[in-house]
Amino acid sequence: MDDDSVFRALADASRRQLLDRLYAHNGQTSGDLCQNMEMSRQAVAKHLAILEEANLVAVQWRGREKLHFINPVPINAVxxxxxxxxxxxxxxxxxxxxxxxxxxxxxxx
Amino acid sequence: MDDDSVFRALADASRRQLLDRLYAHNGQTSGDLCQNMEMSRQAVAKHLAILEEANLVAVQWRGREKLHFINPVPINAVxxxxxxxxxxxxxxxxxxxxxxxxxxxxxxx
DNA sequence: TTGACAGGCAACCATTAGGTTGCATATAAG
DNA sequence: CTTATATGCAACCTAATGGTTGCCTGTCAA
Missing domain, CATH: 4.10.910 (30s ribosomal protein s13; domain 2)
Incomplete structure (x- = not known):
């Protein structure tokens, strides 16, 4: 809905990389997405929160795991x-x- | 050529606005583009420099005036x-x- | 029940980004 | 030549960004 949050979310290479990884394999947990990311788990979590905020990623809880799904709609809309x-x-x-x-x-x- | 500089350049609403204005009327000077921009001339110049750096804007000097032309190629490429x-x-x-x-x-x- | 595991929250830090002001330079106009 | 105009350059300030660490909460499994 909000172009600006989408543009800002896409401005960071790490976040684009996370989207790439979700595109390659959808529904990963935060832990999965931290693998080979050259930064702490919390840093990745912050990036995922920004993607979620921009509605580029949708989440679903399964027990103690948080699954992340890419949402292409805002990208398409922009x-x-x-x-x-x-x-x-x-x-x-x-x-x-x-x-x-x-x-x-x-x-x- | 460089995705990252394009994404970063597009991340700012003021810069997107500048592109919009160039799209509406190509070949404007810095002075033209400062009109109704709610910020100093130098701030606009910085934004234009970033757009130029990302190759989203091409410039051409005419005497003491610097004309700005939009370049859609990097956007399309990205x-x-x-x-x-x-x-x-x-x-x-x-x-x-x-x-x-x-x-x-x-x-x- | 007790641990291990997945994730969230908050404080903190360094760098960058966006903006300002002041001054300098080059071209056009009188 | 002098002055106004168009732009550049540099220093500076503040707030946002990207990152860290430490600790807390909730869930699963032995």
Missing amino acids: AERWISKFEAPRLDALSTLKRTLEGEGNGQQ | AERWISKFEAPRLDALSTLKRTLEGEGNGQQ
Whole structure:
């Protein structure tokens, strides 16, 4: 919902790495995600809290374990609302080029 | 080229606003971009320097004026390399189209 | 019940980020 | 030439960020 929290959450390489790892294997515990992270468990927990705050990660408790699941919706929303704006002119240019190259007027996507 | 500098540059709302303003009207001077920015000229200059550093803005000198032009390529590159992974189904077709077109020797990147 | 394990909370620290002010430099205009 | 304008540079300040350590709570298993 909040573009700013999403952008800020994505600004840190460690947090992007955590998302990458969740993308590779969803539903990991904090402990799992701490493996090979070159920082303390609490530091990882803080990063996960920020991702959770930005709604990029959803959690589910199973006993004493906290499972983390990636939530792609905010990323998609930001990409659609904000980034695609800067992509549109370029795609327009490409579409025009495509029509030019193909010599026909059917460049619909 | 450097994902991290792009993500960090985009993390600040003021910088995103500057990009918005350049998108609305490209080629503005620092002075133009300071209008209605609720901060000093130097603060804006710092933000512009960060955008320039991340290659999101290209500059061109005209006498004593520094013109700023938006460069959408890094945003698109990050979107394609990183974000589209999380929305693979929806954007796959689009990315494929872009790669196809870019492979036809038009020198877009 | 007693320990081990998963995680949270709070205090603290160093660095960075965003902002300010003041002054310097280069170009344009009179 | 003098002055106004556009921008750069540097020092400085404050708050946020990313990290640490120490301790506490809740859950599982022997």
